[in-house]
Amino acid sequence: MLTLAIDSSTDNLGLALMESGQLRGEFNLSLKRQHSEKLLPLMEEIFELLEIEAKDLDGAAVATGPGSFTGLRIGITTAKMLGRIFAIPVKGIPTLEIMAAGAAGAYRLALLDARRERVYYAFYQQPEADSDDFIKEIYPPAAVRIAELPEVLNDYSQKQITIIGEKKLEVGKVLKASNFSIKYGEPESDLPRAAVLARLGENYLKRGQKDDIYQLKPAYLKKPQAEINWQQKYGSN
Amino acid sequence: MGVEKLKYKDKLKNKNEDIYILALESSCDETAAAVNKNGLEVMANVVSSQVEIHKKFGGVVPEIASRKHLELLLPVIDQALAEAGIKFEDLDAVAATSGPGLVGGLLVTLTAAKTISLALNIPLIGVNHIAGHIYANFIANPEIKKPLLCLTISGGHTDLLYFEDLRGYQILGRTIDDAAGEAFDKISRFLGLGYPGGPAIEKAAQTGNEEAIDFPRADLGKSYNFSFSGLKTSVMNYVNNEKQRGNEINTSDLAASFQKAVVDSLASNLLQAVEEYKVESVVLSGGVAANQRLRSYLEEKLEKYNLKLYYPPLELCTDNAAMIGAVAYYQYLERDFAPLSISADPSLKL
Numbered sequence: 029m030l031t032l033a034i035d036s037s038t039d040n041l042g043l044a045l046m047e048s049g050q051l052r053g054e055f056n057l058s059l060k061r062q063h064s065e066k067l068l069p070l071m072e073e074i075f076e077l078l079e080i081e082a083k084d085l086d087g088a089a090v091a092t093g094p095g096s097f098t099g100l101r102i103g104i105t106t107a108k109m110l111g112r113i114f115a116i117p118v119k120g121i122p123t124l125e126i127m128a129a130g131a132a133g134a135y136r137l138a139l140l141d142a143r144r145e146r147v148y149y150a151f152y153q154q155p156e157a158d159s160d161d162f163i164k165e166i167y168p169p170a171a172v173r174i175a176e177l178p179e180v181l182n183d184y185s186q187k188q189i190t191i192i193g194e195k196k197l198e199v200g201k202v203l204k205a206s207n208f209s210i211k212y213g214e215p216e217s218d219l220p221r222a223a224v225l226a227r228l229g230e231n232y233l234k235r236g237q238k239d240d241i242y243q244l245k246p247a248y249l250k251k252p253q254a255e256i257n258w259q260q261k262y263g264s265n
Numbered sequence: 266m267g268v269e270k271l272k273y274k275d276k277l278k279n280k281n282e283d284i285y286i287l288a289l290e291s292s293c294d295e296t297a298a299a300v301n302k303n304g305l306e307v308m309a310n311v312v313s314s315q316v317e318i319h320k321k322f323g324g325v326v327p328e329i330a331s332r333k334h335l336e337l338l339l340p341v342i343d344q345a346l347a348e349a350g351i352k353f354e355d356l357d358a359v360a361a362t363s364g365p366g367l368v369g370g371l372l373v374t375l376t377a378a379k380t381i382s383l384a385l386n387i388p389l390i391g392v393n394h395i396a397g398h399i400y401a402n403f404i405a406n407p408e409i410k411k412p413l414l415c416l417t418i419s420g421g422h423t424d425l426l427y428f429e430d431l432r433g434y435q436i437l438g439r440t441i442d443d444a445a446g447e448a449f450d451k452i453s454r455f456l457g458l459g460y461p462g463g464p465a466i467e468k469a470a471q472t473g474n475e476e477a478i479d480f481p482r483a484d485l486g487k488s489y490n491f492s493f494s495g496l497k498t499s500v501m502n503y504v505n506n507e508k509q510r511g512n513e514i515n516t517s518d519l520a521a522s523f524q525k526a527v528v529d530s531l532a533s534n535l536l537q538a539v540e541e542y543k544v545e546s547v548v549l550s551g552g553v554a555a556n557q558r559l560r561s562y563l564e565e566k567l568e569k570y571n572l573k574l575y576y577p578p579l580e581l582c583t584d585n586a587a588m589i590g591a592v593a594y595y596q597y598l599e600r601d602f603a604p605l606s607i608s609a610d611p612s613l614k615l
């Protein structure tokens with residue numbers, strides 16, 4: 029089974045190919061706003077280098093965010109089209125889950141900057157030894173004010189939590205002040221890695237867990253500003 | 266990307282073979298897909314409009330439009346392929362608008378087209394949206410004789426183009442300041458007539474006397490370029506002077522005189538080019554092409570040369586992908602393909 033992983037949700041542009049549990053190749057490049065120019069040329073490159081053709085793919089995994097709206101749409105559009113053209117299954121995976129699955133520790137807090145003193149967070153646990161899962165979700169991705177995190181994680185204040193991602197030092201300081209026991213993840217786990225996405229994707233797809241490509245969309249976690257403004261003015265709807 | 270990397274170069278077709286192109290468009294608030302055979306033959310033309318969604322905001326909201334384009338992408342492609350009775354494997358090329366337009370929206374179909382190009386190993390063609398509107402004329406009126414002149418006039422453009430055939434064009438002149446539609450918008454706003462300015466000015470002008478006020482016409486010598494900023498200034502000066510003198514302003518006369526000045530400027534360059542280029546037809550394109558005074562004046566003047574004036578029918582004035590596919594066919598014949606690294610250009614020029 030050959031799975032392509034695509035991640036354009038953050039500054040990191042990630043591409044990886046996983047073949048039945050074996051990583052064939054991986055790109056992780058911190059490119060900022062160049063995903064539109066770079067994604068397809070890099071995909072062509074990785075196929076050529078590994079002597080693979082797009083039609084050899086058996087499945088695709090794509091990061092669904094949170095992240096840059098435009099970046100997310102670039103990756104998801106690509107995955108949708110591949111799914112449609114070759115009739116292969118596609119699985120969308122939250123960016124924070126990819127980050128947490130690539131880190132170590134019994135309890136993992138994954139973070140992305142949501143600006144204005146806020147972060148996107150998700151909270152995970154190492155799965156039981158006999159489980160097929162790579163990671164167990166405790167709290168799904170959501171946006172929160174950094175100051176509110178000690179309250180959100182209150183049930184886990186006695187556990188050691190590994191913090192990864194953007195704003196980890198700032199969040200760590202706030203949690204420490206509330207007497208949490210924390211540890212910081214290694215720098216390479218601060219970005220979602222394409223190989224991890226490929227591994228998660230293959231695992232989901234093997235179990236028949238795929239998404240409907242017609243419904244697949246980014247986890248925006250935020251309404252468009254115009255919609256927010258309109259609702260403030262006229263109420264909902 | 267060098268030509269040696271074009272893996273599809275052995276399967277490129279020539280003019281005497283049937284060429285099928287899937288074209289995509291998402292530059293504003295329509296998500297569209299079309300299948301064209303040999304350029305002007307439209308096998309399917311699917312447009313999904315978001316007009317209703319944006320209505321409550323009083324204009325197109327880019328982020329909302331982009332989200333909708335992503336949702337509608339696969340449904341419009343599926344429908345276009347089904348209506349055309351074509352499979353992905355039958356396609357000779359894939360095209361998408363690369364600009365101008367809203368960048369977030371453009372990127373949805375441009376990325377989809379790139380993926381199709383890589384997946385099927387067929388050429389990718391990036392199309393200018395403005396060129397698309399011009400080629401909508403050739404779809405609607407395949408009898409248009411070449412060579413021809415085209416005046417493309419909208420809120421963002423005022424270009425005079427010469428086409429030897431449909432494979433390409435030469436830009437004879439363009440505006441050095443405001444576009445014609447922009448001039449209409451600015452004067453309309455100045456006179457409190459509303460937006461969009463073109464229809465508002467035209468309506469006010471209907472009951473006015475276009476000889477009432479003698480506004481200057483820009484004289485740029487022998488060039489085919491246009492200029493509207495001088496005219497705009499003199500309209501504003503006129504209004505301010507009259508107000509200072511305590512005179513009431515006849516908005517209808519003013520609108521009619523201003524409109525006539527714009528029409529004269531556009532017509533004089535066009536007619537000068539008709540004299541020089543010995544064309545077989547004249548084509549109008551862009552939002553300002555809807556102006557009835559411009560059409561009737563040009564029709565009257567072109568009669569002397571025995572030239573017919575063409576403008577697109579209303580149904581092809583809205584954004585669609587068939588017009589993108591038409592341009593793409595001629596780019597295909599010229600082997601004018603885009604690399605996978607092409608990005609959307611929100612202010613792409615002709």
Ligand SMILES: [Zn+2]
Pocket residue numbers: 394398583584
């Ligand atoms: Zn348009």
